[in-house]
Amino acid sequence: MGKAIDSYWNEEDSSEIICPYCREKYTPTYEETIIGGKCVDCYDEHEVQTVTCDSCGKKFTIEPYLSGWSYRTETIDGEMTNQEHEEEWE
Numbered sequence: 154m155g156k157a158i159d160s161y162w163n164e165e166d167s168s169e170i171i172c173p174y175c176r177e178k179y180t181p182t183y184e185e186t187i188i189g190g191k192c193v194d195c196y197d198e199h200e201v202q203t204v205t206c207d208s209c210g211k212k213f214t215i216e217p218y219l220s221g222w223s224y225r226t227e228t229i230d231g232e233m234t235n236q237e238h239e240e241e242w243e
Contacts, residue, residue: 161233170195170215170224174233175241177208181217181224188215196222203229 165171170179170188179188181195189205193215201216211232216225 160228160230161235161238162228162230163238164225164227166223166225168221168223171226172206172209172211173213173226173228174211174238175206175209177206181222195224 161174163173165173165176170181170186170193171177172179179186179193181193183196186193186195189207191202191204193202193204194200195217198217198219201214203212203214205212212229213232214227214229216227217223218225
């Protein structure tokens with residue numbers, strides 16, 4: 154039998170900020186975009202920031218990049234297992 158996988162990895166890439174776990178969407182603004190009680194700088198190209206989703210409470214990274222301003226978000230090791238992900242999407 155194979156070894157259990159202890160983390161879930163996913164990446165989202167969009168003009169909106171999307172939680173890579175639960176797909177909660179955040180609209181980036183020039184003023185204040187608040188995610189998990191933290192002000193996110195949506196227009197500092199390639200600055201990787203760690204935030205906590207307001208909906209599911211899991212941490213993920215956000216990296217803005219200049220291409221019409223898009224946002225890459227990625228999961229963080231240990232925040233969700235593959236099994237938890239499969240159960241959540243059943």
